[in-house]
Structures are given as C-alpha cells and as structure tokens.
Amino acid sequence: MAITGVLRPGLCQIRVLDMAAAKTHYIDRVGLDFVGEGPDGRVYLKAYDEFDRHSIVLRQADESGCDLFAFRVARPSDLDSFEQRIKDYGYTVYHVEAGEMPGVGRRIGTVIPSGHRIELYAEIEMADRHPPITNPDLWTDEPHGMRPIRxxxxxxxxxxxxxxxxxxxxxxxxxxxxxxxxxxxxxxxxxxxxxxxxxxxxxxxxxxxxxxxxxxxxxxxxxxxxxxxxxxxxxxxxxxxxxxxxxxxxxxxxxxxxxxxxxxxxxxxxxxxxxxxxxxxxxxxxxxxxxxxxxxxxxxxxxxxx
Ligand SMILES: [Fe+2]
Known part of the structure; x- marks a missing residue:
C-alpha cells in the first residue's frame, strides 16, 4: 500500500500545572529527550527514534489537559487539499503560522464536534540528535527512562x-x-x-x-x-x-x-x-x-x- 495524505500523529501539546515536575516526569521517568524551551516557556521533547524535531510540547497552565493533537501530512500541497475537504465537510478551518512552534511549518486545524483541536502540518525540521542514518547504530544517544521509541x-x-x-x-x-x-x-x-x-x-x-x-x-x-x-x-x-x-x-x-x-x-x-x-x-x-x-x-x- 502507498501511505499518502495524513501519515501519522506528530505533535501533542499537553497542559501541565508545574513545569519542573512535568520535566522530571517526561524526561527522567518516561525517558523523552529534551529538545528546547521556547520564548513563551513551552518545552519541546522527543522520543529517541523520532527524526522530527519534537513530538511532545508541554505548556504551563492552570488546568491540565491537551491543547491540540496534530498529524503530519506527506506534502505541503496536502494542506490545501485537506483544507478544502474539511470545509466541504462543513467545518471551519483555522490557520497557524509557520514558526508558532520552533522548527514547525504552517499548520491548519479545526475544532471537531467532540471539542478537540485537530491539526495538520507538512513541514518540521529534522532533530539535531536524530536517529542514525548511515550504517545506522540502534540509537544516537542511549535510551533512558522507559525508553520510548515514539x-x-x-x-x-x-x-x-x-x-x-x-x-x-x-x-x-x-x-x-x-x-x-x-x-x-x-x-x-x-x-x-x-x-x-x-x-x-x-x-x-x-x-x-x-x-x-x-x-x-x-x-x-x-x-x-x-x-x-x-x-x-x-x-x-x-x-x-x-x-x-x-x-x-x-x-x-x-x-x-x-x-x-x-x-x-x-x-x-x-x-x-x-x-x-x-x-x-x-x-x-x-x-x-x-x-x-x-x-x-x-x-x-x-x-x-x-
Ligand atoms: Fe492507548
């Protein structure tokens, strides 16, 4: 089968009440790698076998939960075709500028009737510490914590x-x-x-x-x-x-x-x-x-x- 269009989950932005405690949990215990912290305080994390810059985003807030869940699509032009299909289905599409998250291209999104923000994006930078590519060893940095793959x-x-x-x-x-x-x-x-x-x-x-x-x-x-x-x-x-x-x-x-x-x-x-x-x-x-x-x-x- 050819895998085209929406490829896979890529981003999950989670609201946390205490960023220091959340970093200990997600980095030291779950075992995600720290990628960076943005100017607005959001913390970006990835699993060791992910090529993309980050997958988990932590945002300090007064209430826990999930801000958004986003899927990566195969090509930038897919964003235009999915925007039309979402509108044809009858839902409103919103736009998020490239760079709203460091290293992530433009995103489109919609609020589905379960009340969740679902987004699509095509472009994200490759992680600095990405999995090996040439004569690839199992990993670049030794997995830690629960050793999550993705x-x-x-x-x-x-x-x-x-x-x-x-x-x-x-x-x-x-x-x-x-x-x-x-x-x-x-x-x-x-x-x-x-x-x-x-x-x-x-x-x-x-x-x-x-x-x-x-x-x-x-x-x-x-x-x-x-x-x-x-x-x-x-x-x-x-x-x-x-x-x-x-x-x-x-x-x-x-x-x-x-x-x-x-x-x-x-x-x-x-x-x-x-x-x-x-x-x-x-x-x-x-x-x-x-x-x-x-x-x-x-x-x-x-x-x-x-
Ligand atoms: Fe599950």
Missing part, C-alpha cells in the same frame, strides 16, 4: 463521536480498525491512517475536549515490565497494568503525570490493512476488550480525564 497515539473523550468518526473517514481518509457498539450507539472508535491498529481513538463522554491519554510505543513486553519497575520505584501514580488490551492487542500500562494527565506506554498490537474489516465489540465482552486479562473495566478508565 509518541504513538492519543485517546480523546467527548460527545458526538459518531460524527467525529465519519469526519475522520470522509475528510481525512482514516479507517475504523475497531469499535465498541452499545445498544444505545457507538461508545468508542479506534481510527487509523496507517498500518497501525490506531493513530487516534475516541470514547463517548458528555464533556467536550477531554484528554484520556497520550501513548508512547515501547520495544516489547520486557520493556513494558521495565517501565512498570520505574513506575513503582519513583512512586508514579499508576492507573492499571501491566496488562493487555483485547482491542488493538497492545500490552500496556497506564499511569499519570504529576498534573493528572494520563500516559500510556505499550508494545505490540496488530498490523492493520485497509482491506481488513472493522473489528467489533459489544457490551457482553467490553471488559475483555479494554483489559483482556482482568476482563473488566476499572472505573477510572471511564471517568478520570483531564
């Missing part, structure tokens, strides 16, 4: 997720890899623009614009165990895990940053192809879908969001 996806909570799914499919060419249908309608949807089981996911929730988690990809189940050791050693607030999702099949741990934003580290998950059917879950096996070993949801998973 920022992988986000799960967002909000209303109107049937329409959100339709928008991602029709305007941005995403496909639904997996979903949960309850008798009263769609509870959750996992959407992919690639061969990953998901690049973004949504769960139905009455309050708009809520952030459930941002997720970092790890090498394997052993790495998930190592991350779990770090979580306990440094008394990081743990939500659940290590365990496995039935949905996407990823092995996972959820935990919280010092501002209460949920993080996930995970490994595995199936490969999705556009010819695959949408996998379906219903209320009879939902617990197994979310937490395959426990076979039941914990209350926090459905209610604690920022």
């Amino acid at each position: 920022m992988d996806h986000a799960l967002l909570y909000g209303p109107n997720i049937e329409e959100v799914q339709d928008f991602f499919e029709k305007a941005l060419d995403f496909r639904c890899a997996e979903k949960v249908m309850l008798p009263d309608g769609l509870l959750a949807t996992w959407l992919t623009c690639s061969t990953k089981a998901h690049d973004i996911a949504f769960v139905k929730h009455p309050e708009p614009g809520k952030f459930h988690h941002v997720s970092f990809f790890l090498e394997d189940w052993n790495a998930v165990g190592w991350a779990s050791d770090i979580i306990t050693r440094y008394n990081i607030s743990r939500d659940i895990g290590p365990t496995r999702h039935g949905i996407t099949r990823g092995t996972t741990i959820y935990f919280f940053d010092p501002s209460g934003n949920r993080n996930e580290v995970f490994a595995g998950g199936y490969t999705y192809y556009p010819t695959d059917p949408t996998r379906m879950w219903d209320e009879t096996e939902l617990g197994k879908g979310i937490f395959y070993y426990e076979q039941q949801l914990n209350e926090r998973f459905l209610t604690v969001v920022t």
Whole structure:
C-alpha cells in the first residue's frame, strides 16, 4: 500500500500545572529527550527514534489537559487539499503560522464536534540528535527512562463521536480498525491512517475536549515490565497494568503525570490493512476488550480525564 495524505500523529501539546515536575516526569521517568524551551516557556521533547524535531510540547497552565493533537501530512500541497475537504465537510478551518512552534511549518486545524483541536502540518525540521542514518547504530544517544521509541497515539473523550468518526473517514481518509457498539450507539472508535491498529481513538463522554491519554510505543513486553519497575520505584501514580488490551492487542500500562494527565506506554498490537474489516465489540465482552486479562473495566478508565 502507498501511505499518502495524513501519515501519522506528530505533535501533542499537553497542559501541565508545574513545569519542573512535568520535566522530571517526561524526561527522567518516561525517558523523552529534551529538545528546547521556547520564548513563551513551552518545552519541546522527543522520543529517541523520532527524526522530527519534537513530538511532545508541554505548556504551563492552570488546568491540565491537551491543547491540540496534530498529524503530519506527506506534502505541503496536502494542506490545501485537506483544507478544502474539511470545509466541504462543513467545518471551519483555522490557520497557524509557520514558526508558532520552533522548527514547525504552517499548520491548519479545526475544532471537531467532540471539542478537540485537530491539526495538520507538512513541514518540521529534522532533530539535531536524530536517529542514525548511515550504517545506522540502534540509537544516537542511549535510551533512558522507559525508553520510548515514539509518541504513538492519543485517546480523546467527548460527545458526538459518531460524527467525529465519519469526519475522520470522509475528510481525512482514516479507517475504523475497531469499535465498541452499545445498544444505545457507538461508545468508542479506534481510527487509523496507517498500518497501525490506531493513530487516534475516541470514547463517548458528555464533556467536550477531554484528554484520556497520550501513548508512547515501547520495544516489547520486557520493556513494558521495565517501565512498570520505574513506575513503582519513583512512586508514579499508576492507573492499571501491566496488562493487555483485547482491542488493538497492545500490552500496556497506564499511569499519570504529576498534573493528572494520563500516559500510556505499550508494545505490540496488530498490523492493520485497509482491506481488513472493522473489528467489533459489544457490551457482553467490553471488559475483555479494554483489559483482556482482568476482563473488566476499572472505573477510572471511564471517568478520570483531564
Ligand atoms: Fe492507548
């Protein structure tokens, strides 16, 4: 398959209450690399195997949560074609100038009916400390903390997720890899623009614009165990895990940053192809879908969001 158009998640801007505590968490414990701090105080971070300048942006604020989630598209001209398709779908498009984030080109965005800012951009500088290219070793700088390979996806909570799914499919060419249908309608949807089981996911929730988690990809189940050791050693607030999702099949741990934003580290998950059917879950096996070993949801998973 050719991967064109929207390629992958690229940027997640997270609101934190205490920047010093957030830097300790995301750099020393999660194991992201410090890229730089902008003139407005935002802190830019990346995982060791990412070529792009940064992927996580921390912004000091009075309320935790997620400001925006952005996808990289293949070519600058894709921004124009997606702008037209978003407008044709009936949504308003806003523009963000090149340089609003250091090293990032112009962005377009829209506020989807779940209340989230979703953005697209084509250009970002390559990181100074990018992964090796010539006769490439495994990494440039030795991975640390939980050794995250990349920022992988986000799960967002909000209303109107049937329409959100339709928008991602029709305007941005995403496909639904997996979903949960309850008798009263769609509870959750996992959407992919690639061969990953998901690049973004949504769960139905009455309050708009809520952030459930941002997720970092790890090498394997052993790495998930190592991350779990770090979580306990440094008394990081743990939500659940290590365990496995039935949905996407990823092995996972959820935990919280010092501002209460949920993080996930995970490994595995199936490969999705556009010819695959949408996998379906219903209320009879939902617990197994979310937490395959426990076979039941914990209350926090459905209610604690920022
Ligand atoms: Fe996740």
